[in-house]
Amino acid sequence: MTLLSRLFGVRPGIRHPVRLRRDVEIPAADGVPLLASHYYPADVDRPPLVLLRSPYGRGNALDQLPKLLAERGYQVLYQSLRGTAGSGGRFDGFTIDPADADGTLSWLRAQPWFGGVLATGGASYLGYSQWELAGHEIPEWKIALIQDAPAEFGYRFMYPGGAFALGNALGWVQLVDRMFAGGYSVTRQLLSMITAARRLSEATLALPLNEADLVLTGHRVPWFREWIEHGPDDPYWARMDHRANVARMPPAVHLQGGWDDFFLPGMLADYAALRAAGRRVRLLIGPWGHGRGLYTRHGMPDALAALDAALLGEHPPSGVRLFVTGADRWTDVVEWPPPHESTPWHLHPGGRLSDELAPDGMPPSRYRYDPGDPTPAVGGTAVGLSAGRKDNRRVEARPDVLTFTSDLLPHDLEVIGPVRARLYARSSSSHVDYFARLCDVSPGGRSTNLCDGIVRLSEPGDVRTADIDLWPLAHRFARGHRIRLQVSSGAHPRFGRNPGTGESLATSRELRPSSHEIFHDPDRPSAIWLPVFSGAA
Known part of the structure; x- marks a missing residue:
């Protein structure tokens, strides 16, 4: 049984043996090869599939989640977006090439092991990529599990209130550069963190600011420079704004956020838009920061309960569950915000x-x-x-x-x-x-x-x-x-x-x-x- 199953008390009723196909090549619509890992239960014929699309690599500690899902009876296709972890093309920050989704969906529908039932999941960039995926009509899509990720990137994250989110922007630049330079090795990333705080501090004080990437990484980062060259009202940000895709989101959406997460206001705006579009929405907000909620004894069971219900043809849970800080208790309300x-x-x-x-x-x-x-x-x-x-x-x-x-x-x-x-x-x-x-x-x-x-x-x-x-x-x-x-x-x-x-x-x-x-x-x-x-x- 996976480590996550034991830690978070989500033992499946039947534990299925898990098989793995590595480096599965998927052609994007423009021919760029995208690599993926395919996890599947060996004893289930054409089970529902969970699609994860990420720039953060495969084959590391994050693979505990695909294993957990596979032993519960689901297939998992864990794909690296273009320009990352062996996939071809060029990585472009939070701009996702639509050819990735075009090619992936066409390829997936042609696979004999795909049973025509699809879910998506993931936190942060993996959640944001689900909003981008909704630029397509996907009748097989039953539920999206989105943690700490908004539909729109430019204004609410990069320029909240009109001020540039410098520390978070450079922190993410450093995180991604560390992954790329270290070949996605967890050990190399940990070693590089020894001097990471000092370099980040120096970069945030750089003048002019368009040289902060050089101070931080030693090289130019084109998409960071574009972020600081284009203000919050610039048309540039339209390519990272997927709010118009709400009408093509699946019937059920599970949103999970944290009170100390920088994406929370955007997610709550998405919650209102999804409800207005007639989606069945579950919202859970806990006492944590970015990316930490799913890996808790509250976040993991809640998300899996929604996934199981949606893929078994049942109504997944809706409503809002909140952790009240200061009182140290969870409470359930009908909607956000409550009266x-x-x-x-x-x-x-x-x-x-x-x-x-x-x-x-x-x-x-x-x-x-x-x-x-x-x-x-x-x-x-x-x-x-x-x-x-x-x-x-x-x-x-x-x-x-x-x-x-x-x-x-x-x-x-x-x-x-x-x-x-x-x-x-x-x-x-x-x-x-x-x-x-x-x-x-x-x-x-x-x-x-x-x-x-x-x-x-x-x-x-x-x-x-x-x-x-x-x-x-x-x-x-x-x-x-x-x-x-x-x-x-x-x-x-x-x-x-x-x-x-x-x-x-x-x-x-x-x-x-x-x-x-x-x-x-x-x-x-x-x-x-x-x-x-x-x-x-």
Whole structure:
């Protein structure tokens, strides 16, 4: 039995003997050869097939999942996308050549062992590739299992709020380059991680930014340079936007995300679109970061239950299952977001946060931002081990970070849903970022980040309004805790620093400091809105 079966308690009723065909060559529609591994149960004739399409290689630890599926009675075709792990052609970042899917589907339908029943699965890029696959009509497709992957890549991931996701972009460049250079060897990848953090830190501070790939990898990465040369509203990103494919997704879709995953807002937008398109959608969100949820005792059984039901001709589970942080419990709701009351908490002078408006006639709060010494990000929705919930007291002690903190809560406060903030701000520069982060402050003083968001402003003006969409959450602030809002003008390297000049992100060399005022009076009531859950105890 596979390691995953034992770890996650998903032992199949019948354990089938598994066979493997390596390096199966599949011609893309343009003739480029794509390699795949074919796992199948030796004692089942033409069983349902699960298609996995990946740039991350085959024959390593990830192959535990195909083995698990095969011993449950499914075939698995684990394919390497073009330009990766022996497949021909050129890898092009998050642009997938449609010829890959064209050729794969035609080839698959011609195989005598294909029984005409298809599922897809996978996390991150493997989930994103399922949205790209839906550019085709596939009547055999019964369910898509998508973890931590949105239909659209450019705006929500690469430019959330208009700010470039520098740390995550370079972190992924480094991950892929490490795989390619190391021949997908896990040992080589682990060895290269010894100096990875230092190189990544140096690359995030590179000027101009279009040389960051050289600092990081020693060579040019064309698709990274394209990312920083094309802003969020550029037509360039249309090739990575598969939201229009929702009408061709299969009848059932299982979505799995994490509260600390950078793809979560996009996935929740996909959830709404799939429901509107009449799909049966299961949504599970747990207390983890990117790519970690499936390999848990909650994520794995839930996904397999949906897969088994769909491929056996039954109705897979729907509805929404959420982990409520702070309460450390799972809860089931009918839909996302569940019924809630969006309740404002207002910023006050002196660093207070209150559910009442601030008094009139008080001066604004002030700070200075210097991109030469950028405000750091601590935890949050970052690539790698630095992601997640961390103690933020050190960054909150910096003079370029404002904090607004509530009184001790007299009772538990449960919030589930979207979070937003509005800041009334004046800056010495037209080109500024505003970053807002919600934290839970324990009785001992630890300030733990829950969710955050950023917006980039470029229009001139006196007092401007900064509307910030933070990551959604499900959290219980316990009695005796405090609610805290951080306000700053950066979270480096999670978001690339704003140089303050308005020059091209790719070629700018100058860094210009700026001063900021945050207003909090009845005419300019800066606030954060929390989704108070109407079903809370």
